[in-house]
Amino acid sequence: MSLSLNLDTYIGKIPNFPKEGILFYDVTPMLQAPEALQFIVDQCLITYKNTPIDGIAALEARGFYFGTLIALAMNKPFFPIRKAGKLPGSTIQQSYDLEYGTATIEMQVTSNLQGKHLLIVDDLIATGGTLQAAAQLLEQQGAIVQHLFGIIGLSFLNYRKVLQQFTIQTLINYDKETI
Numbered sequence: 001m002s003l004s005l006n007l008d009t010y011i012g013k014i015p016n017f018p019k020e021g022i023l024f025y026d027v028t029p030m031l032q033a034p035e036a037l038q039f040i041v042d043q044c045l046i047t048y049k050n051t052p053i054d055g056i057a058a059l060e061a062r063g064f065y066f067g068t069l070i071a072l073a074m075n076k077p078f079f080p081i082r083k084a085g086k087l088p089g090s091t092i093q094q095s096y097d098l099e100y101g102t103a104t105i106e107m108q109v110t111s112n113l114q115g116k117h118l119l120i121v122d123d124l125i126a127t128g129g130t131l132q133a134a135a136q137l138l139e140q141q142g143a144i145v146q147h148l149f150g151i152i153g154l155s156f157l158n159y160r161k162v163l164q165q166f167t168i169q170t171l172i173n174y175d176k177e178t179i
């Protein structure tokens with residue numbers, strides 16, 4: 001297991017992206033630092049060591065950076081949730097609001113989720129709208145969603161209120177906009 005790491009040093013802070021007035025927290029430096037990826041995966045394994053988890057779901061695009069690594073490390077199946085219009089076959093959709101716009105996500109219809117405990121992984125939790133929509137899609141297909149894992153939490157955008165029925169773990173939290 002890796003030692004403690006200051007994740008803040010692996011997060012870029014980009015003002016006015018993708019829109020004027022938004023401070024964008026960029027995880028790209030983490031992707032180029034294997035010790036940061038290893039730390040994240042290890043922390044996730046430690047967090048859910050005694051929690052029944054049957055599969056991992058993650059969100060396009062940045063959730064995929066971490067979700068598949070975590071699924072492999074946990075030896076569990078991975079369920080992609082994508083922006084609308086990208087997945088073949090029969091799909092279900094959910095629309096939601098973001099800090100900087102609106103979006104629609106979708107996933108393939110599957111019978112594999114019935115009664116399964118799914119952990120949802122994303123890079124960052126801001127308003128909580130994305131994870132709420134993702135949980136709705138999984139629950140619609142019979143999955144049980146209790147646990148949400150984000151690398152970064154922006155608690156000043158109040159995601160805990162929107163996601164109050166879930167147990168949320170983040171590895172680094174910002175309680176105010178921080179450059």
Ligand SMILES: O=P(O)(O)OC[C@H]1O[C@H](OP(=O)(O)OP(=O)(O)O)[C@H](O)[C@@H]1O
Nearest residue numbers: 060061062098099125126127128129130
């Ligand atoms: O908590 P919320 O307010 O819903 O925001 C968090 C979401 O916003 C970002 O994704 P984005 O939709 O920008 O897509 P991307 O991963 O494709 O860049 C981020 O990766 C989370 O999925």
Ligand SMILES: Nc1ncnc2[nH]cnc12
Nearest residue numbers: 023024025026099124126
């Ligand atoms: N400020 C932010 N930085 C990066 N990703 C985000 N997703 C939602 N808000 C974000």
